[in-house]
Amino acid sequence: MRKLLLLVIIVYVCWHYYSLNKVTSAEQPALDVAPPSSYQPTSTHSGFKCDGRTHCSQMTSRAEAEFFIRNCPGTKMDGDYDGIPCENDSRF
Template sequence: MASAQSSAEPARPRSSAPETIPSTKFKCDGRTYCSQMTSCQEATFFLQNCPGVKMDGNNDGIPCEKQWCK
C-alpha cells in the first residue's frame, strides 16, 4: 500500500503591505560637492552610491555636515 504525500508547499504568512523594492529619486549624475546637493538625504545617497564625491572631509560617513547633515 502506497502512502500519500502532500506536494503542496506550506502557506507563507501574508503581509498587509505589498512587497516593493525601494526606489530612489536620486541618481549619480556627476555632482560631487555639498554645494550641489539639496538635502541630507540626497548627499547621503551620493556618498554611498556615487564614485568620486567630495562630501565627507573627515571620513566619518556623514556627508555635508556643515550644510545639510547637521
C-alpha cells in the same frame, strides 16, 4: 687632470648604463581599473541618480548627499570620512 678624466669616465659609464636600462612606457603593464561594485549610474528607489555632482553645494537635501556618498564614485562631501556628508552645511 686625473680628476677630470675620472669624472668624464664616471659620467660616461652612468650615461651608458642609463641608455641601456631605461624603462619605456610600452614595457609597463597597463592597469585595468574596474569601477566600485556599489556604483549605480541609474535611478534607484530613492529617486536620486548619479549624475556627476560631487560637492555639498550641489545637493538639495541631506538624504540626497547620503545617497551620493554611498552610491556614486568621486564625491567630496565627507571631509572626515565618518559617513556623514555635508556636516558643516547649515542648509541641512
